[in-house]
Amino acid sequence: MMVLPLELLQQLKASDFPDQEEYESWQRRNLKLLEAGLILYPCVPLSKSDKSVQQLKQIIRSGLERPLDTGKITGETQNLRSLVMSLASRPNNNGIGSETCHWADGFPLNLRIYKMLLESCFDVNDELLIVEEVDEVLELIKKTWPVLGMNQMIHNVCFLWVLFNRYVSTGQVENDLLVAAHNLILEIENDAKETNDPEYSKILSSVLSLIVDWAEKRLLAYHDTFNIDNVETLETTVSLGILVAKVLGEDTSSEYRRKKKHVDSGRDRVDTYIRSSLRMAFSQTKRMVEHSKKSKSRQNTSNLPALAILAEDIGHLAFNEKAIFSPVLKNWHPLAAGVAAATLHSCYGTELKKFVSGITELTPDAIRVLTAADKLEKDLVQIAVQDAVDSEDGGKSVIREMPPFEAEVVIGNLVKSWIKTRVDRLKEWIDRNLQQEVWNPKSNKLGIAPSAVDVLRMVDETLEAFFLLPILMHPVLLPELTSGLDKCMQHYVSKAKSSCGSRNTFLPALPALTRCTVGSRLHGVFKKKEKPMVASHRRKSHPATSNDSAEIIQFCCRINTLQFIRTEIESSGRKTLNRLPDSEVASLDGKGKIFEQSIGYCSKGIQQLSEATAYKIVFHDLSNVLWDGLYVGEVPSSRIEPFLQELERCLEIISSTVHDRVRTRVISDIMRASFDGFLLVLLAGGPSRGFTVQDSAAVEEDFKFLCDLFWSNGDGLPLDLIEKVSTTVKSILPLLRTDTDSLIERFKAVCLENHGSDRGKLPLPPTSGPWSPTEPNTLLRVLCYRYDESATKFLKKSYNLPRKLT
Numbered sequence: 001m002m003v004l005p006l007e008l009l010q011q012l013k014a015s016d017f018p019d020q021e022e023y024e025s026w027q028r029r030n031l032k033l034l035e036a037g038l039i040l041y042p043c044v045p046l047s048k049s050d051k052s053v054q055q056l057k058q059i060i061r062s063g064l065e066r067p068l069d070t071g072k073i074t075g076e077t078q079n080l081r082s083l084v085m086s087l088a089s090r091p092n093n094n095g096i097g098s099e100t101c102h103w104a105d106g107f108p109l110n111l112r113i114y115k116m117l118l119e120s121c122f123d124v125n126d127e128l129l130i131v132e133e134v135d136e137v138l139e140l141i142k143k144t145w146p147v148l149g150m151n152q153m154i155h156n157v158c159f160l161w162v163l164f165n166r167y168v169s170t171g172q173v174e175n176d177l178l179v180a181a182h183n184l185i186l187e188i189e190n191d192a193k194e195t196n197d198p199e200y201s202k203i204l205s206s207v208l209s210l211i212v213d214w215a216e217k218r219l220l221a222y223h224d225t226f227n228i229d230n231v232e233t234l235e236t237t238v239s240l241g242i243l244v245a246k247v248l249g250e251d252t253s254s255e256y257r258r259k260k261k262h263v264d265s266g267r268d269r270v271d272t273y274i275r276s277s278l279r280m281a282f283s284q285t286k287r288m289v290e291h292s293k294k295s296k297s298r299q300n301t302s303n304l305p306a307l308a309i310l311a312e313d314i315g316h317l318a319f320n321e322k323a324i325f326s327p328v329l330k331n332w333h334p335l336a337a338g339v340a341a342a343t344l345h346s347c348y349g350t351e352l353k354k355f356v357s358g359i360t361e362l363t364p365d366a367i368r369v370l371t372a373a374d375k376l377e378k379d380l381v382q383i384a385v386q387d388a389v390d391s392e393d394g395g396k397s398v399i400r401e402m403p404p405f406e407a408e409v410v411i412g413n414l415v416k417s418w419i420k421t422r423v424d425r426l427k428e429w430i431d432r433n434l435q436q437e438v439w440n441p442k443s444n445k446l447g448i449a450p451s452a453v454d455v456l457r458m459v460d461e462t463l464e465a466f467f468l469l470p471i472l473m474h475p476v477l478l479p480e481l482t483s484g485l486d487k488c489m490q491h492y493v494s495k496a497k498s499s500c501g502s503r504n505t506f507l508p509a510l511p512a513l514t515r516c517t518v519g520s521r522l523h524g525v526f527k528k529k530e531k532p533m534v535a536s537h538r539r540k541s542h543p544a545t546s547n548d549s550a551e552i553i554q555f556c557c558r559i560n561t562l563q564f565i566r567t568e569i570e571s572s573g574r575k576t577l578n579r580l581p582d583s584e585v586a587s588l589d590g591k592g593k594i595f596e597q598s599i600g601y602c603s604k605g606i607q608q609l610s611e612a613t614a615y616k617i618v619f620h621d622l623s624n625v626l627w628d629g630l631y632v633g634e635v636p637s638s639r640i641e642p643f644l645q646e647l648e649r650c651l652e653i654i655s656s657t658v659h660d661r662v663r664t665r666v667i668s669d670i671m672r673a674s675f676d677g678f679l680l681v682l683l684a685g686g687p688s689r690g691f692t693v694q695d696s697a698a699v700e701e702d703f704k705f706l707c708d709l710f711w712s713n714g715d716g717l718p719l720d721l722i723e724k725v726s727t728t729v730k731s732i733l734p735l736l737r738t739d740t741d742s743l744i745e746r747f748k749a750v751c752l753e754n755h756g757s758d759r760g761k762l763p764l765p766p767t768s769g770p771w772s773p774t775e776p777n778t779l780l781r782v783l784c785y786r787y788d789e790s791a792t793k794f795l796k797k798s799y800n801l802p803r804k805l806t
Contacts, residue, residue, distance in 0.1 A: 215241030
């Protein structure tokens with residue numbers, strides 16, 4: 001019911017103490033106690049918006065700097081009481097109100113007080129020593145357990161932290177403190193297995209997490225801390241870190257366990273320590289060598305001699321590791337020295353690869369580096385082999401981590417590395433520049449993308465530089481270079497066509513099968529409703545014309561670009577082969593062509609782009625005048641003329657933009673797409689279309705107009721090509737003028753021939769292949785769009801198809 005430190009501060013005066021100094025010390029302790037109970041370790045969480053906290057902090061800070069006259073009633077003391085009682089009387093989590101003062105019932109405060117009590121186990125005159133009467137002191141301290149809510153398990157955790165914290169805060173020089181902490185963890189390990197107390201787990205996890213973080217920070221770079229003089233501390237630290245990690249890993253509620261799905265074994269952790277620390281030691285040694293070399297000769301900026309010096313220093317580092325640290329670490333990892341050797345081998349190998357990638361010819365300095373690298377490799381392999389004599393696999397696992405430097409093949413590797421660098425740069429250039437490419441055929445006279453000219457120039461420059469290399473292995477390594485360049489050009493082609501889609505991208509989904517609604521009155525209404533709709537569709541086609549034209553031009557530029565690349569890369573391949581003697585050409589594993597994959601990839605890319613362009617124009621750009629306009633409502637009022645006008649405009653753009661070597665192909669694909677679109681209108685045009693036998697003449701005439709557009713009085717496509725492509729359409733058009741009864745009989749006969757009959761029921765043929773006058777689904781679709789009573793009744797009786805939507 002009272003805040004004891006506050007009452008003591010206000011009841012006791014300076015005259016109650018032997019001297020002013022003792023009074024001031026007593027006052028500061030009570031202020032700190034108020035701060036600990038109400039602010040630092042509160043039972044009831046503080047609100048960030050509570051201004052009382054900051055005000056009380058200010059008063060306590062002022063009191064710690066100069067003594068407060070708390071024995072008198074002043075504005076300052078009244079403000080102190082008001083703030084303290086306000087914070088102490090906050091409702092707790094259980095809703096208990098201001099009748100209780102919460103200033104010293106928080107478990108965090110108890111832990112803090114108990115930690116300070118445990119600090120009394122150390123000699124005040126020598127912070128590294130524990131008092132001789134430590135057992136008696138601990139017995140006295142344990143008498144506070146009922147008051148502070150402690151027990152043996154929590155005491156062990158607190159004492160562990162006090163020992164560990166004292167070791168760290170005093171410069172980490174007294175190994176006995178660390179050993180004592182380690183021994184205490186052995187007891188804690190057993191305690192943790194015997195309890196599920198969440199409060200205990202929280203405290204334990206907090207303390208052990210700090211310890212394991214400290215240990216790992218030191219062990220991941222143990223070369224910075226340990227040496228031959230304190231190697232015993234290394235052994236204690238490793239044991240401590242592994243043991244703490246094990247306890248944390250077994251505590252399923254700890255944050256450490258949640259972060260690490262798999263708890264590493266002692267061997268795995270030591271393996272990590274060795275590799276991490278030696279990588280850091282290698283980097284430090286490398287920096288020292290570079291600094292030393294620069295300080296001796298600023299004019300010599302080449303790093304080749306430095307790499308030879310580094311090999312010698314790394315050899316010394318490896319032997320020191322084997323003599324000093326490996327015997328300690330071997331207690332947890334049987335191949336400690338071997339792992340160290342493999343790590344250094346890997347680090348130096350990385351630097352050696354950088355060295356190799358940076359030169360194009362062998363020099364005296366290069367020979368020195370390669371010789372030093374060879375000696376270092378032999379020393380490291382010897383260390384690994386000797387360390388693995390008694391291991392289960394004879395050290396094979398470690399040796400596998402040490403791929404040989406192979407100085408004798410380094411020239412070949414130098415050239416391969418050079419090739420890889422050039423190819424990678426080219427690929428990166430392609431990625432970067434194609435993101436900015438606008439595909440404007442007006443960028444140059446060739447009507448192609450400027451990036452294509454640049455990429456082919458880079459290919460030629462790379463081939464030229466390759467043949468200037470002073471080596472004798474051009475025929476052997478040329479396939480590797482041309483293969484990489486070939487893949488780069490395939491990558492260019494792939495990116496050039498990747499966002500354009502394909503034929504199937506633009507084909508519309510087929511609507512569900514329906515039957516026409518036949519009747520003079522309804523038909524008249526149908527006509528009246530459809531006419532304005534068709535006009536509306538035509539009006540909608542104009543706003544998008546400029547955008548569609550721009551996209552067509554971009555597609556044409558892409559096609560031109562692939563055609564140009566195909567021609568130029570084929571020529572480059574022939575020139576490359578001509579640079580080799582006939583005997584060397586024969587040694588190219590029978591490969592008579594270079595860039596063969598790119599040439600084929602260009603051809604396929606042109607085919608895909610040509611089809612995508614064609615089907616985009618017909619089914620996307622001109623959808624309003626074809627799919628949404630042609631024969632919608634009445635055939636006489638929705639003929640093909642609007643579609644032909646828009647299509648002719650697109651063909652003019654194609655003819656003036658596409659390269660003449662691929663122009664016929666693109667226009668042929670547009671013709672195929674147009675014919676496919678025409679058939680889709682007749683056979684899958686949706687419920688807004690219906691055809692009578694009398695309409696067939698107009699439809700056939702429209703198709704003739706469409707063919708004439710591509711023939712263009714002999715200036716367009718060849719007649720034999722038009723005839724070949726139009727075969728399917730011409731075979732189906734007669735079905736439109738065939739009377740309904742004949743169509744029904746033919747449909748029945750085809751179904752019975754293909755599927756047989758089931759008690760007179762006709763199976764519904766699926767849409768499974770190309771349209772054909774002998775294919776049942778084609779015949780069925782002609783009947784679905786036949787505006788005739790007999791067809792409607794037949795479809796109703798046979799398949800119960802829904803009526804035409806109006």
